[in-house]
Amino acid sequence: MSEEGLALLYARVSTQLQVTDGVSLEIQERTLRQAAEAAGYTKTELVKEEGRSGKSISGRPAIRKVLSRLESGEANALFVTRIDRLARSTRDFLLIVDHSRQHKWRLVLLDLNLDTSSYSSIFVVTIMSALAEMERGIISERQKDVHKDRRERGVVWGVDMGPKNKTPQEIKERIVKEHKAGKSYRAIADGLNSDGINTQNKTKWYATTVKNIYDNATS
Numbered sequence: 710m711s712e713e714g715l716a717l718l719y720a721r722v723s724t725q726l727q728v729t730d731g732v733s734l735e736i737q738e739r740t741l742r743q744a745a746e747a748a749g750y751t752k753t754e755l756v757k758e759e760g761r762s763g764k765s766i767s768g769r770p771a772i773r774k775v776l777s778r779l780e781s782g783e784a785n786a787l788f789v790t791r792i793d794r795l796a797r798s799t800r801d802f803l804l805i806v807d808h809s810r811q812h813k814w815r816l817v818l819l820d821l822n823l824d825t826s827s828y829s830s831i832f833v834v835t836i837m838s839a840l841a842e843m844e845r846g847i848i849s850e851r852q853k854d855v856h857k858d859r860r861e862r863g864v865v866w867g868v869d870m871g872p873k874n875k876t877p878q879e880i881k882e883r884i885v886k887e888h889k890a891g892k893s894y895r896a897i898a899d900g901l902n903s904d905g906i907n908t909q910n911k912t913k914w915y916a917t918t919v920k921n922i923y924d925n926a927t928s
Contacts, residue, residue: 714785716750717775718742721758721794734759741788744819750786766801776805779814786815792834792841799835799842806831880906881926884919894919 718741722733738755745753758771766772772795778784787809789795795818796802809816809825816825823830880901887897898914908914 712749712751712786714750715752715754715783716745716748716786716788717778717784718745718753718755718788719758719772719775719795720755720790721769721772723760737790737794740790740819744817745786745788748786748788748817754784765798766796766804776808780808780812782812784814786817788817789819791820792818797842797845799839803835806835876908876922881922884923885926888919888923894923 718738720734720737720741734757741755742753756771756775758769775784775787779787792802796805806816806825810831817823818834821834823834825831825834883901884897887900888894892900894916897919898916901914901919906914908918
């Protein structure tokens with residue numbers, strides 16, 4: 710059974726390498742045309758977004774034009790190979806899904822085997838998109854924690870990944886003397902903080918910071 714109307718096939722690559730070699734776009738185009746044909750569409754048009762990140766719709770003119778054509782009724786279906794080709798934020802994705810429902814056009818995501826012509830598909834896609842964004846947020850928070858820990862310990866990002874050696878000599882000697890006298894790294898850090906002595910990064914002292922300096926001073 711053939712479907713009436715035009716199906717737009719949206720393919721996106723974000724890196725210049727993919728744009729140059731064309732492999733990713735070629736694979737997407739072939740996959741999309743096969744899917745649209747299997748769905749019964751005899752009229753299809755490929756829309757390419759080259760060298761554009763999927764982070765935001767605002768930075769992708771091709772997808773904005775696609776949505777405008779769907780809204781006007783010029784086309785009535787949109788096929789995409791993967792959800793992250795279409796949108797990488799839950800907000801953008803839900804806006805597109807809502808757009809399809811309001812203007813009664815069909816959105817097909819091949820990686821999830823989901824189709825917004827079905828209400829159950831809309832529910833499942835929404836949940837999966839939210840989970841994907843949550844995972845990206847967790848990864849981002851972990852990276853921030855690593856950076857914060859390195860800053861607090863005076864660790865420099867670079868080849869040697871070693872600590873900056875700018876702690877005043879008298880502070881180094883104090884740390885070594887107090888630790889050898891039996892004080893814990895935590896107690897030494899608390900004492901330095903109580904005396905109003907900042908680290909080289911103008912932050913308060915932590916046990917890990919003290920240990921790092923002690924290890925370097927005695928190695």
